[in-house]
Amino acid sequence: MDSAALGRLNDLPRARLGCWPSLFQQAERLSEELGCEIWLKRDDAQPPALVGNKLRKFELVIGRAQAEGRDTLVTTGALQSNSARVGAAAAAAVGMRSVLVLSGQEPEPVSANLLIDHLVGADVRYAGDVDWNYLNTAVNDIVSELHRKERKPFSAPVGCSSPLGSLGFALAFLELHQQLQITGLEPSAIVHTSTSGGTHAGLLVGRAVADSDVDIIAVDVGAIYSDPAASIAGLAHEAASLIDFDLKLAPEDLRITTDQLGPGYAVPTEAGNEAVRLMARTEAILLDPVYSGKGFGGLVSMIRSGELEGPVVFWHTGGQVALFDPEFAAPFQP
Ligand SMILES: Cc1ncc(COP(=O)(O)O)c(C=O)c1O
Secondary structure (H helix, E strand, O other): OOHHHHHHHHOOOOOOOOOOOOEEEEOHHHHHHHOOOEEEEEOOOOOHHHOOOHHHHHHHHHHHHHHOOOOEEEEEEOOOOHHHHHHHHHHHHOOOEEEEEEOEOOOOOOOHHHHHHHHOOOEEEEOEOOOHHHHHHHHHHHHHHHHHOOOOEEEOOHHHOOHHHHHHHHHHHHHHHHHHHHHOOOOOEEEEEEOOOHHHHHHHHHHHHHOOOOEEEEEEOOOOOOOHHHHHHHHHHHHHHHOOOOOOOOHHHOEEEOOOOOOOOOOOOHHHHHHHHHHHHHHOOOOOOOOHHHHHHHHHHHHHOOOOOOOEEEEEOOOHHHHHOHHHHHHHOO
């Protein structure tokens, strides 16, 4: 363990909004059904408006914004973005305002994450049918607009995968590392869902700080980068430099699978939906068809093909709010 780097991580300004450490538990019925010892890291078990992996990132982003006296968070994502919803909720919880730029048009009625965005008082701007790069540019435009109005904005990109946000997952790795030491568990791998890469990048930084060699496998369900390994390794290096940590990591060191992407981001797949049903039936734990269902589908597929042996940790990154959107709930109608 690099205790100096750990100290610098712990010293980062942080808005304490979640219940940490998140639960770490063995999934007994699931393990029995799949014939493989599976443990769950439960970032889905958090306050409802703040639930999911993005809370770890926004705790640092909001912490920094508060330390700098900013008054408005500007962030972005898809129409049903978990990240944007957590950003808006985290801002509300500390008395900041928020502006969200979301792709798509306002649906009628609004539901799920989008409903929460409105409930927590976000100023929601609909950007129409645009790509991720457009959304990040739109955030910069709104930041300029707010500066002109003499407000004090602080921005976070798609997925809150800035170098600072990613460090939330370096802290997360260290949290799990401690739980592994307490339980005496030595997993063959940690598997998690990945899109904008901040979760993966942060876990890689945390693993290096802890001097651990556990495998980290990202199930990419977004395909937003043309070269994900290079982009995420680059993000990990930028994040590490914020805490003056000399990260030794090459793109070839990353393990990323795109097997579960199917037709594309936010398009449900049979394997992902089967994973949602399996987790709900065996453990009464909710996944979602866009992120964690596909991610867990990846783990199931690696177990069934013999590529992975237990014990293995599935990092449940949340996303279950999407089940309350009629579009994503459709495949699960009785
Ligand atoms: C539920 C859920 N899981 C996983 C991810 C992927 O995390 P990252 O964007 O850090 O790769 C997201 C991103 O939006 C998410 O909402």
